[in-house]
Amino acid sequence: MPESLRxxxxxxxxxxxxxxxxxxxxxxxxGARAPLPAExxxxxxxxxxxxxxxxxxVGQRVIVVLRNLSLADEVRAAGGQGSxxxxxxxxxxxxxxxxxxxxxxxREGVQIVPEFVYTRTFSGFSAALDARxxxxxxxxxxVAGIYPxxxxxxxxxxxxxxxxxxxPDQSRPSLRLPGFDGTGLTIALLDTGxxxxxxxLRNRLLEGIDILEPESRALARPHPDDATLIERHATQTxxxxxxxxxxxxxxxxxxxxxxxxxxxxPNSVGGFAVYGRTDQLLAGLERAVDPDAxxxxxxxxxxxxxxxxEPFAAFSAGPVAKAVAGASTLDTLVVAAAGNDGPAGPGYGxxxxxxxxxxxxxxxxxxxxxxxxxxxxxVRAGLSVLLDRELPLGGAVTPERTLSLDVVRPAAEARSGAxxxxxxxxxxxxxxxxxxxRAALVARAADxxxxxxxxxxxxxxxxxxxxxxPAGALGLDERLTVPVVGLPAAxxxxxxxALARGIDVTxxxxxxxxxxxxxxxxxxxxxxxxxxxxxxxxxxxxxxxxALVTADAGRNDDRSSRYATxxxxxxxxxxxxxxxxxxxxxxxELDAAALKGVLVGTAAPLSDTSASAQxxxxxxxxxxxxxxxxxxxxxxxxxxxxxxxWRSRRTISIENVSTRRLAIGVAAEVxxxxxxxxxxxxxxxxxxxxxxxxxxxxxxxxxxxxxLGAIAGxxxxxxxxxxxxxIPWAVALPAQNAPLLGQVRLSAVSFRASDRAPAVLSVRxxxxxxxxxxxxxxxxxxxxxxxxxxGEKLGLxxxxxxxxxxxxxxxxxxxxxxxxxxxxxxxRLRVVAIPPDGVYERRFVRFRxx
Numbered sequence: 002m003p004e005s006l007r008x009x010x011x012x013x014x015x016x017x018x019x020x021x022x023x024x025x026x027x028x029x030x031x032g033a034r035a036p037l038p039a040e041x042x043x044x045x046x047x048x049x050x051x052x053x054x055x056x057x058x059v060g061q062r063v064i065v066v067l068r069n070l071s072l073a074d075e076v077r078a079a080g081g082q083g084s085x086x087x088x089x090x091x092x093x094x095x096x097x098x099x100x101x102x103x104x105x106x107x108r109e110g111v112q113i114v115p116e117f118v119y120t121r122t123f124s125g126f127s128a129a130l131d132a133r134x135x136x137x138x139x140x141x142x143x144v145a146g147i148y149p150x151x152x153x154x155x156x157x158x159x160x161x162x163x164x165x166x167x168x169p170d171q172s173r174p175s176l177r178l179p180g181f182d183g184t185g186l187t188i189a190l191l192d193t194g195x196x197x198x199x200x201x202l203r204n205r206l207l208e209g210i211d212i213l214e215p216e217s218r219a220l221a222r223p224h225p226d227d228a229t230l231i232e233r234h235a236t237q238t239x240x241x242x243x244x245x246x247x248x249x250x251x252x253x254x255x256x257x258x259x260x261x262x263x264x265x266x267p268n269s270v271g272g273f274a275v276y277g278r279t280d281q282l283l284a285g286l287e288r289a290v291d292p293d294a295x296x297x298x299x300x301x302x303x304x305x306x307x308x309x310x311e312p313f314a315a316f317s318a319g320p321v322a323k324a325v326a327g328a329s330t331l332d333t334l335v336v337a338a339a340g341n342d343g344p345a346g347p348g349y350g351x352x353x354x355x356x357x358x359x360x361x362x363x364x365x366x367x368x369x370x371x372x373x374x375x376x377x378x379x380v381r382a383g384l385s386v387l388l389d390r391e392l393p394l395g396g397a398v399t400p401e402r403t404l405s406l407d408v409v410r411p412a413a414e415a416r417s418g419a420x421x422x423x424x425x426x427x428x429x430x431x432x433x434x435x436x437x438x439r440a441a442l443v444a445r446a447a448d449x450x451x452x453x454x455x456x457x458x459x460x461x462x463x464x465x466x467x468x469x470x471p472a473g474a475l476g477l478d479e480r481l482t483v484p485v486v487g488l489p490a491a492x493x494x495x496x497x498x499a500l501a502r503g504i505d506v507t508x509x510x511x512x513x514x515x516x517x518x519x520x521x522x523x524x525x526x527x528x529x530x531x532x533x534x535x536x537x538x539x540x541x542x543x544x545x546x547x548a549l550v551t552a553d554a555g556r557n558d559d560r561s562s563r564y565a566t567x568x569x570x571x572x573x574x575x576x577x578x579x580x581x582x583x584x585x586x587x588x589x590e591l592d593a594a595a596l597k598g599v600l601v602g603t604a605a606p607l608s609d610t611s612a613s614a615q616x617x618x619x620x621x622x623x624x625x626x627x628x629x630x631x632x633x634x635x636x637x638x639x640x641x642x643x644x645x646x647w648r649s650r651r652t653i654s655i656e657n658v659s660t661r662r663l664a665i666g667v668a669a670e671v672x673x674x675x676x677x678x679x680x681x682x683x684x685x686x687x688x689x690x691x692x693x694x695x696x697x698x699x700x701x702x703x704x705x706x707x708x709l710g711a712i713a714g715x716x717x718x719x720x721x722x723x724x725x726x727x728i729p730w731a732v733a734l735p736a737q738n739a740p741l742l743g744q745v746r747l748s749a750v751s752f753r754a755s756d757r758a759p760a761v762l763s764v765r766x767x768x769x770x771x772x773x774x775x776x777x778x779x780x781x782x783x784x785x786x787x788x789x790x791x792g793e794k795l796g797l798x799x800x801x802x803x804x805x806x807x808x809x810x811x812x813x814x815x816x817x818x819x820x821x822x823x824x825x826x827x828x829r830l831r832v833v834a835i836p837p838d839g840v841y842e843r844r845f846v847r848f849r850x851x
Contacts, residue, residue, distance in 0.1 A: 057276055058269040061129040062116070062150040064280055064320045068143050069098035071124040072298060073327030081330065081592070085297045092296035095120040102143045111137050117284040121291050121298060122327030125320060127280035132812075136820065139800055148319045148802050153263065153277045153309035155193065155234040156338035156353065156571035175369075176251050176544070176580050178622050183252030183582040188242055189289035189333070191282065192235035192308035192571075193275060194221035195259040196554035199236060200562055202257070205243040209259035210292065212284045219261035221554045225273055232264050232275060233554040237567045238308045240552030241575040247564060248552055251579025258292060258302055260285045263309050277309050279321060282355065286324045290331045298331040303585050305333050306578035307355055308571045310340045310529075313778060315349070315357030316803045317535040317638075317837065325358040334585075334593040336578040338570040339365040339540040340529030349733065349778050349837075350530040350613055356540065357533040359634060362581070362597050366528040366546020366573040367607070367619060368520045373472035376400055377511030378486055380408070382499035388492045391514065393472030395485035400510045404484075406440040406462050408496060408506040427459035436461040440508045442488075442496055443467065457483045463510060467493035471526070484510055523607060524614045528570055531613040532711055534780050535837035536733035537638035541597075541616035542604040544580070546573030580622040587626045588658070595658055598631030602718070602726035612713035612729045629659035630718050630726045637716070637730040641838030642702040651698050653728065655718060657688035666719035667696055669730075674712050676703035679730065681716065700732055710734050710777070733838060739768045739779045741834035741842040747813070751849040754815025754822050762786065762813055762846065764832055767806030780805050780837065787831040788818060789845075798830075815850050825850050 075091035076083045083091070096118065103113055111134045115126035127150065130138070138144050187207070197206055197220060209219025224230035243257045244250035262285035263277030288294065290301040305328060316322065325335045340353030356363035373393050380388040411426045427436050437460030443452055445468045453464045463484045470487030488496070496506045520526070525547050531539035549572050553565035577600075585596055603624035604617035616636060632653050639649040657663050664687050669679035679700045686694040698716065706712070716728040743765030752760045764786075768779045781804035788795040796818025799811055813830075817823050830846040 056269045057152045057266075057274065059150045059152065059278060061131065062127060062278070062280060063130055063135070064125060064127045064148045064150060064283065065130075065138060066123065066125040066145040066148065066320050066323065067099060067102060068145045069095060069102070069124050071095050071119070071327060072121045072296070073123065073330040076298070077330050085299055088298055089296035092120050092291075095124050099124065099126065102141075106137070106141070109137065117280050119283055119287055119320075119324070121287045121331065122283070122325075123320060123323040127283070133820070136799075136818075139797065140818070146319070146802055147800070150279045151311045151314050151354065153279065153282060153311040153354070155263065155275060155308060156310040156341055156569050156574070176576055176620065176622060178580075178583040178587060178626055181583045181586045181626075183243070183255030183579065183586055186252070186255045186304070186582045186586055187258055187292075187302045188252065188255050188578060188582055189258040189260055189292075189302035189305040190235060190239055190242065190308065191260045191262045191285040191289065191305060192238055193232035193263045194219055194261045195235040195239055196221045196231075196552070197259075199240075199552045199554070201240055201244045201246050201248045201552040201564075202236070203245070205245065205253070205255070205257050206239075207256050207258045207292075209261060210285075210288045211261040212281050212288070213261055213264050213266065217261070219259040222264050224265055231554050234263075234275070234308055234571070235259060235261070236554040237551045237565060238306065238571055238575040241549060241567075241572060242306065242579045244552055247562075248550060251576050252582040255579070255582045258289070260288055279311065279354075282307065282309070283320060283324050286328055286335070290328050290333050301328075301331050301333045303333065304336060304578050304581050306336045306575055307338065308574070310338050310353030310356065310571070312340060312342060312353050313351055313805060314354035314803070315352035315531070315533040315539060316354065316780070316782075317357050317359050317533050317537050318782065319803050321355045322358040322360070325355055326360040329360045329593040329597075332593050334581060334596050335361045336574050336581060337361040337363050338574040339363050341366075341527045341569050342529045343527050344530050344614075349532055349534050349780065350539075351776065352529050352531050352533050352539045356529075357537065359533075359537055359638075360594075360597075362542075362577065362600065362635075363540040363616075364570060364574040364577040364620075365530075365540035365543040365615065366525040366568070366570045367543040367615075368523055368525045368547040369545045370472075370521060370547060373516050375472070375514045375516050376484065376486065377509075377514070378488075379509040379511075380488065380492055380496060380506065381508075382495060382506045383504045387495045388488065391516070392486045392488075393470070393516075394513065395466070395470035395472070395487060400463075400484050400513060403512060404463060404508075404510040406438070406508050406510070408440045408442050408465065408500070408508050409435055410442050410497065410500055411435060411456075424455045424458065427456055427461070434459045438462055440465050442493065442500075442506075453483070453485055463508065465493070465496075465508065467497075486510070522619075524610055525568070527568075528573075528614070530611075531616075532638065532731055532733055534782075535638060536640050536711075536731055538612055538616055538636035538713070538729045538731045541601045541636050541729070542577070542618060542620050543607070543615050544573040544576045544620045546570055546576075549576070577620055580620055580625075584622050584625045591631065591658060594633045595631040595656060598633055598635045598656075599625040599628035599658070599726075601635035602630070602632055602728065603628050604727070606727070612715070612731060613711060617715070617727050617729045627724075628726065629657065629661075629663060629720055629724055630665060631656045631658050632716075632718065632726060632728050635728065637698065637728060639700040639730060639732045641733040641836075642705055642712075643839050645702075645704050647702045647705070649700050649732070651700075653696050653698060653716070654693050655686060655688070655696060656693045657690055660690050662687070662689050664721040666717075668717045668719065669698070669714060670717060671712070671714040674706060674709070676706070677701070677712050677732070678703075679714065679716070698730070700730070702732065705734060739770050739777065741768070741779060741781060741836055742766060742832065742844050743768065745832050745844045745846055747830070747846050747848055750847065751851055752815070753851050756814050756816075759812035759814040760848070762811040762830060762832075764809050764811070765807075766804055766809055766834055769806045778806060781834050782837045783833075783835040784809070785831075785833040785835070786811060787833065789829040789831055790826070794831075813848070823850050
């Protein structure tokens with residue numbers, strides 16, 4: 002099983018059982034590139050961008066979406082307009098409507114204590130609810146749906162601190178817009194706490210909003226048990242957005258509104274980890290559109306950058322998608338990171354939430370470095386040469402001369418499962434270093450940077466990592482004072498085996514060299530790919546996301562300010578958010594939807610790169626600022642083709658955002674797949690300045706290609722007088738031999754009704770499989786458990802929405818859909834798995850109440 006697939010199974014909890022006793026309740030255009038070896042791909046970045054994903058228990062928290070109107074709904078119904086007094090009245094009405102629903106439920110015996118209330122972007126609340134409350138709410142006519150709370154982690158967690166002197170060039174000319182710096186605009190940053198004292202952020206920060214600790218001001222908080230561990234991620238993304246002085250943010254004239262939606266919180270093993278939850282993210286979006294919480298969105302942030310991602314949660318419906326759409330209605334463009342989980346698919350991919358929301362601008366990471374530092378590496382075991390090759394250097398330290406070193410494995414490393422102090426592993430029982438003056442061969446760790454620092458402290462002259470280390474992955478860390486190279490897995494294995502047999506192993510590191518970065522102008526290997534669940538094109542564009550210099554939280558030993566390099570899709574999202582601010586400043590007439598439309602439509606396509614990896618291509622704010630046409634939606638998902646002759650229709654709006662009359666041709670392109678066509682009607686529209694036209698797009702699939710997973714292409718809007726806009730599109734193809742329902746089993750087929758000792762229904766829902774070396778997910782939009790007697794459906798017993806692959810357990814107490822005891826006799830459970838697109842599956846399980 003591929004390592005990435007094994008890790009994903011653990012992350013999604015496949016094979017884990019989550020049970021809640023209930024009536025019936027559940028848990029749960031640039032240069033072409035030559036292909037590179039697999040070791041230089043996503044696996045090589047593990048530990049450098051994905052960060053620690055601590056196991057977190059969310060308890061019985063859920064998000065309840067209500068049917069009463071939110072502020073965004075009212076503004077949408079009013080044609081996108083609303084005065085300050087009207088908005089306050091609409092927000093108050095939304096809150097009053099929720100209170101009425103709560104009062105009615107209370108009279109019915111359901112006590113709800115909301116943790117967060119949502120009235121601006123959508124109507125709903127989050128709360129910890131027991132099984133009885135869930136069952137009643139699911140059947141309530143005022144409830145549109147109940148959704149799980151998930152965990153979101155910073156989408157760029159590995160950084161390399163350094164001092165201000167000799168910082169590399171940060172000009173990023175491709176992301177500049179001459180004459181504009183974001184002045185007059187507010188960018189909300191939904192992330193961890195921020196270091197407000199950093200000089201690179203001075204005079205750029207508004208008073209922060211803290212969702213986790215409302216009495217605070219979104220300050221970077223230390224670990225509750227270790228004051229040296231401070232929240233860092235928001236400071237780093239803020240530096241990319243608005244940094245000044247030693248660093249150069251993309252929009253240094255904009256004001257930044259920090260909203261702390263993630264930080265040190267308890268994990269499930271009694272410790273603490275940095276993370277946020279879906280309900281906290283939604284609360285942050287509520288404040289991004291209404292910073293002073295007065296009910297009016299006239300002070301909404303123009304851009305909201307989300308620095309965290311829910312791994313693999315690319316759901317295109319539900320509360321997050323509703324909230325992002327609501328924010329757009331209130332004129333806030335939400336910019337989301339694609340995630341750092343690398344290639345997946347080729348159908349549904351590895352996009353993280355909220356990046357799956359159709360209205361979000363989802364950004365992947367590209368590698369724009371031109372050169373990589375290398376060294377000649379020769380590894381010998383006795384008289385045998387295991388390796389003689391030029392390899393990339395993982396950090397900034399290069400050999401000043403040729404080094405010939407003995408290779409050793411730290412003693413603690415050799416003992417499988419040993420639990421020792423992290424530094425003591427490099428010393429023997431007498432307190433002498435086993436790595437001093439030698440090259441330390443270490444296994445790939447969750448945090449290779451910290452391992453390297455400890456080896457250097459123990460006197461190691463070089464660090465050899467088992468597995469590829471991408472060039473520059475360790476950045477510019479001044480505390481990592483030795484060269485670091487990653488050995489191919491086979492070479493590292495041979496060295497370990499030789500050492501175990503008592504054979505001397507040596508390594509020679511030659512003088513440093515420089516090689517052209519073969520991955521320049523390409524999507525970074527770690528950047529998550531689409532499609533989103535349901536077939537939406539995600540990411541929609543890419544921006545630089547590798548080894549970016551920025552601010553860092555905290556101080557050095559001499560009290561000087563810290564700086565860092567950062568890699569990850571949240572870094573790319575920050576740059577895209579800053580660029581969006583520049584375009585918004587240059588084109589103030591564009592609303593949030595049109596702003597996204599011009600950013601996506603004018604992106605520069607990367608050659609030899611699929612739409613599921615790059616969307617429309619590389620961000621180009623200069624072209625976006627000059628765009629004359631904006632399309633909504635900016636990218637199109639036609640859904641899943643489930644058979645020969647399949648067809649699907651979508652409607653797009655084309656707006657003339659120029660000051661002249663335009664004739665716009667509409668043409669479709671397909672990525673070289675026979676039997677697939679997309680037609681536009683009409684294929685030519687004429688618009689005066691400010692006018693909008695509707696165009697119907699029809700996709701047809703004559704036959705379903707095998708082993709593809711997705712079909713993609715673009716709609717080209719050809720503007721009279723020059724200029725063009727691209728709208729990427731995709732058709733998802735169902736995964737072959739990947740069932741929606743696996744094992745469905747009831748612990749007892751005959752039992753007495755009991756609230757204390759229910760029978761257990763176990764359901765394996767969705768699937769995770771390997772497809773041509775890539776992870777393929779099949780999630781569910783909904784998992785229903787219905788109760789039947791004979792041919793009559795008695796009602797719905799349980800419903801789960803936005804279901805990631807995993808094993809789920811339901812407690813069957815012998816009560817019916819309305820909570821009353823069931824009469825004795827035979828019954829059936831009908832388990833229905835409904836995917837985001839495609840055909841549902843069902844299973845029946847028989848049982849008897851004695």
